[in-house]
Amino acid sequence: MQVNSKRRIFHAIAFHAVSILISALFILPLVWMASASLRQPGLPPPRTMEWWPEPLAWSNYNRIFEMLPLGRYIFNSLLVAGIAVPITLVTASLAGFAMTQLNRRGRESLLGLSVVLLVVPTVAVWVARFILFRTLGLFNSYAALLAPALMGSSPLFVLLFFWSFRRIPRELYDAARMDGAGPLEIWWRVALPLSGATVIVVGILTFLLYWGDFTTPLFYLKSQTLYTLPVGLRQLQELDRTNWPLLLAGAMVMTLPSVLLFGIVQRFFLPENRLAGIYGQ
């Protein structure tokens, strides 16, 4: 017994030591970004690894807002994401709910379609979509950026809602139907209120998708007043390619909101124990 408990303690220590090392490795890029963003611009290369720059140059963060209208870009990014999130929540949850109510054949063909859509690379539709949007007069407007929200932004979000709605006991749907409720009413009064975690997860994932999107604004936006933050960061890079402290300060501004939102969502997103989170059977 004595030997056994010693072995268990040794195992626990080994597990935590390995896990802490791995976690540190995955956090390292963020730590280096933060420390580099506070380095005084124009210094010569350091001779050894420098974890904590001396002196801390908080002014880097002011400088980048003076060089470019980053405030405007942040507003634009928030605007695009702020419109995309509610539309996505409605379209994705409607489709996901309708899938739970179809018969087996209809449901399975829609599941198949969603999986196919999930693996179609966007590169495959870049060129043709560009020509299509230009013909429709969507060039240089947010309509081009927001178009995917009409189909739930990603088939994955439709599937997440489908799985979530399917876990709700059928009897609840049937009872509502007996009371004369149509599918729309059941979606709004039964399905959505019981799927709060999924709404939050999909909402935040959608926000992250539009907040970080670089390619769509790169292809479709020409006027600087419409630029979103990712394109603004690219502009910052073109202004001064080697001013690393400023570039990484920009990267920090871009990354911080994502990290904060991830902090909110991670307890739903990373199943802590069996049957918890949004993956439960």
Add this chain to the structure above:
Amino acid sequence: MNRTYTASSRTQLLLMLTPYLLGAAVLVGLPALLSLLLAFLRYDGISAPVWVGGFNFQLVLANPVDLLFPISLYNTLYFVILAVPVRVLSALALALLLSRSGRGVGLYRAAVYLPTIIPDVAYALIWMWIFNPLYGPLNLILDGLGLPTPGWLADAQYAKVVFVVMAAFQIGEGFVVLLAGLQNIPPEYYAAAAVDGGNVWQQFRYITLPLLAPWLLLLTLRDIILSSQNIFTANFIMTNGDPYYSTLFLPLLIYEEAFDRMHFGPGSAMTVLLGLVTAALIGLILSIVGSWGETDAS
């Protein structure tokens, strides 16, 4: 449709599906077909399109002036063949390590997922800094350890490897999928194996691996299709194909051809060829996996 619904309810269900289906048709289906058509046209967005048969493919595959397509196809395959196994295997290893519940595990999982949520442009800038030959922390550490300090992105020999390393840190999705897969394995299976005296390796080989196999296959196939396109932003920001085209990956070449030079025909031909190569790669993997199944059955 469900028989217990009335006719008006069925109309409602159809309406609920409309945005998704219509969006999929207009944003994915139609452009995919249009790409196929464009590959056979000469079109610059200004003058009317002209049918040119297989000329675009000829131009792309056997251009006497430049060999950019073959070069970028080689680069892309090089990346996929290195990055996909590394990504899937590290996601598997981390999911196995962190599948237990207990104090701190939630934080470890969050840490592993963290690089995946960093926006692409910021992520590219971070790694440009890390791999910077003079200022970057990586070479400072290597130098401190007395190891060689390559020029990384400036050196054609190492530049592609940087993209593989970057991709190896953004494995959150595969990690979460495998974690969920592991948690859905009934614990009784392991209890039964323990009674029979199976050791840890045998449990992994005969319980965990077979039950995770479909997920591993799905992740591998998805990664083959998507990992090369996911590096477009990093590719565009970090190297733009340099040095000497050693990091010219196909999505970047397609972007330059179609959006910079307005050569929509050759750009679409490249898209079609990329699709064919990807399909061939997937067919190869499925046939290998299929043959495993046969030998198991016999």
